[in-house]
Amino acid sequence: CPPHPSDLPHEVEKAGQLNKTKIAEGGRKLRKSWGISWVVLAGNSLVFYKDLKGPAHTSWRPASSRPESSVDLRGAVLERARDMSSKKNVIHLRTVTGNEFLLQSDSEAEIQEWHQTIKGVIRRLDRE
Ligand code: I3S
Numbered sequence: 589c590p591p592h593p594s595d596l597p598h599e600v601e602k603a604g605q606l607n608k609t610k611i612a613e614g615g616r617k618l619r620k621s622w623g624i625s626w627v628v629l630a631g632n633s634l635v636f637y638k639d640l641k642g643p644a645h646t647s648w649r650p651a652s653s654r655p656e657s658s659v660d661l662r663g664a665v666l667e668r669a670r671d672m673s674s675k676k677n678v679i680h681l682r683t684v685t686g687n688e689f690l691l692q693s694d695s696e697a698e699i700q701e702w703h704q705t706i707k708g709v710i711r712r713l714d715r716e
Pocket residue numbers: 619620621622672673674675
């Protein structure tokens with residue numbers, strides 16, 4: 589039978605630039621520090637790369653660059669962040685380990701796509 593999608597290490601479901609800040613680590617609140625990241629949703633993880641300098645990048649980063657960090661989506665909770673930022677189009681992700689992130693895009697459509705796609709992965713993992 590064909591491999592389950594979660595067994596394919598490099599199955600990229602979505603990738604793109606997002607504004608990101610980590611707001612908690614292990615349940616402890618952190619000071620916000622927004623920055624642009626290249627974000628890749630692949631397998632069971634959301635992976636963050638340092639953004640490239642220069643013109644906007646539209647394609648998936650080569651596998652050669654090392655991720656800055658990565659988030660295991662199993663058991664994670666994702667919701668629209670209504671009162672957590674003065675910015676528009678923000679989603680809030682909390683992992684089982686109590687790490688929390690805000691992700692933001694200037695495009696409402698784009699953040700909706702990220703919301704739906706990440707939610708899909710979380711639901712798939714919930715069913716496993
Ligand atoms: O939720 P807060 O604390 O109002 O978040 C803002 C601050 O973290 C601010 O940093 P300083 O407190 O170091 O000045 C950031 O520059 C802002 O971007 C944060 O608010 P937004 O609403 O942009 O998430």
